[in-house]
Amino acid sequence: MSYTDTFICVAEDCPVETGIPPVSSRLLPSAHVIQYELLSSEPYAYTHEELLYEVHVRHEQVPLEDRTDRREEIWKELFSKKTPMPASLHAS
Secondary structure, three states, rough: OOOOOOOOOOOOOOOOOEEEEEEEOOOOOOHHHHHHHHHOOOOOOOOOOHHHHHHHHHOOOOOHHHHHOHHHHHHHHHHHHHOOOOOOHOOO
16 A cells, blocks of 8 residues: 555644644664654655565665665565555545
């Protein structure tokens, strides 16, 4: 599943006025912290799949050399996994 030409925004009925950056008490950053850092440092730089890939390799601490040399292999393995699709995205 991927998003194309999609702007995701806060729901109109959201009770929160402002957001706060995610934090983690772990020694290594969690996936949501990595995702926030990537998106806030380079907005609009990643496609949905590229973002998922970057978060995955950084969260799993894949060495930089492997990210380059084994990119296609890691990519195929990551996206071959079945993931549940939210009900709102099912065709009606």
